[in-house]
Amino acid sequence: MxxxxxxxxxxxxxxxxxxxxxxxxxxxxxxxxxxxxxxxxxxxxxxxxxxxxxxxxxxxxxxxxxxxxxxxxxxxxxxxxxxxxxxxxxxxxxxxxxxxxxxxxxxxxxxxxxxxxxxxxxxxxxxxxxxxxxxxxxxxxxxxxxxxxxxxxxxxxxxxxxxxxVDADAYRPADVPKRWDLSYLGTYSPDRQPTLGRLLLEPARAHPHRRFVVAGPQYPGDIEWPDNVERIDHLPPSEHAAFYSASRWTLNVTRADMTAAGWSPSVRLFEAAACGTPIISDVWDGLDTLFEPGREIILAHRGGDVTAALDDADASALGKAARARALAAHTxxxxxxxxxxxxxxxxxxxxxxxxxxx
The missing domain is CATH 3.40.50.2000 (Glycogen Phosphorylase B;)
Incomplete structure (x- = not known):
């Protein structure tokens, strides 16, 4: 063809x-x-x-x-x-x-x-x-x-x-040290920012001893980032696998129109899963048809849900289950x-x- x-x-x-x-x-x-x-x-x-x-x-x-x-x-x-x-x-x-x-x-x-x-x-x-x-x-x-x-x-x-x-050859677990407790990779979007604030910035302010990172361009200069939130302006795809692998958890945040429609998975969701990184996600209809909540992904309505996940000392089983699901259905x-x-x-x-x- x-x-x-x-x-x-x-x-x-x-x-x-x-x-x-x-x-x-x-x-x-x-x-x-x-x-x-x-x-x-x-x-x-x-x-x-x-x-x-x-x-x-x-x-x-x-x-x-x-x-x-x-x-x-x-x-x-x-x-x-x-x-x-x-x-x-x-x-x-x-x-x-x-x-x-x-x-x-x-x-x-x-x-x-x-x-x-x-x-x-x-x-x-x-x-x-x-x-x-x-x-x-x-x-x-x-x-x-x-x-x-x-x-x-x-x-x-x-x-x-x-x-x-996800390109399963490019996105896989990398042997790198853990640098962050929670990461987020995504370009700035005004309708995503409130959720990012609730699920990442609020937990960062509440837990200054933990390490967070937000990677992606176009964030306005007037955002007040907590001291324990690292900023990376642009991360090329060649560095994505190492980024996810250096994260104990990563966050998935969905745009408002896509949350309302449901059944709208971001490419980042599958890429993070293929790297075996445990995922915390905002909640929308259809997500449970892609990954099983509680076994392959954690759903968060508020900052407290994120904090509870971060308190889990070893979430590797969830990350491995998410990777297995991604490789079985989402490559x-x-x-x-x-x-x-x-x-x-x-x-x-x-x-x-x-x-x-x-």
Missing amino acids: KLVVLGLSLSSSWGNGHATTYRALLKAFAARGHEVLFLERDVPWYAKQRDLADPDWCSLCFYADLDDLARFTPEIAEADAVIVGSYVPDGVAVAHFVQETAGLTAFYDIDTPVTLAKLARGDFEYLSPELVPSYDLYLSFTGGPTLARIEREYGSPAARALYCS ATHRAAELERHLLEAATLRRPADVEVA
């Missing part, structure tokens, strides 16, 4: 979770024998922070603007499938071009609840309502009831869950097989009823 993907970024993990999601998925998809071309808008903030310029498992090309994208018309027209991702710059115009040029088309929404909230308020930054029925397939970061809503309210012919995943190999099935299903649905499918 020849697959073309137009995504936010493959080359830079700075300030986004899309890059690591695409890297794991497309590397595994290529390993199944498929040919992948990734087209990325060349923007300065990613150009300055590239940590994957030349992947050996797919072709990565950059385009300057919509006019420049047109030079890839032959590749898009000849592809077996073309995927456009969420938050692609000028995504609506890109989608119109792709839908007019390509055969089978799909939208990969790595931000589904945020996207639907934007559509509801008339914000068509990268997707507009009339585009949804024209995509043969809507691949959603969010599962559960949201899939039926996308089909019912927006007319998608096929909405399917495609959760984030990029699993997701690549799911993507293949979804694309083949969509291709079958596009064919007239009287055409025999081989």
Whole structure:
């Protein structure tokens, strides 16, 4: 299969979770024998922070603007499938071009609840309502009831869950000393910050003898970090496994729209689990279908729940159970097989009823 993907970024993990999601998925998809071309808008903030310029498992090309994208018309027209991702710059115009040029088309929404909230308020930054029925397939970061809503309210012919995943070769336990009692890895988001404050900053203030760390860019300068909270502005993926392995516990915090929708696991959830790091997470519907609370993950409503977990002298059994679950169900190999099935299903649905499918 020849697959073309137009995504936010493959080359830079700075300030986004899309890059690591695409890297794991497309590397595994290529390993199944498929040919992948990734087209990325060349923007300065990613150009300055590239940590994957030349992947050996797919072709990565950059385009300057919509006019420049047109030079890839032959590749898009000849592809077996073309995927456009969420938050692609000028995504609506890109989608119109792709839908007019390509055969089978799909939208990969790595931000589904945020996207639907934007559509509801008339914000068509990268997707507009009339585009949804024209995509043969809507691949959603969010599962559960949201899939039926996308089909019912927006007319998608096929909405399917495609959760984030983990590259099991890159994310595994590392033999490093424990540096922190609790860590958090994530780009700043205003709607996540209250939960981060409740589940990490409050316990840090209450327990000055413990060590905490928050890694990720774009945090405002006016945040008052307790003295026992270390800050790391940007952590490249090559250092993620060591970061998680140096943490006695790590925290998973979900954006407000995704918490409300449920069934929206962050890529960081699977990456931390694959490293065998015990996870404390905020609470949302569907989480218990991914990891078993109390055995593979700890759920926290308030700071006291976090403190209780930190008081557990040895949580290694929980970390090992989470790693086993991640490797059994949430690797990029699993997701690549799911993507293949979804694309083949969509291709079958596009064919007239009287055409025999081989």
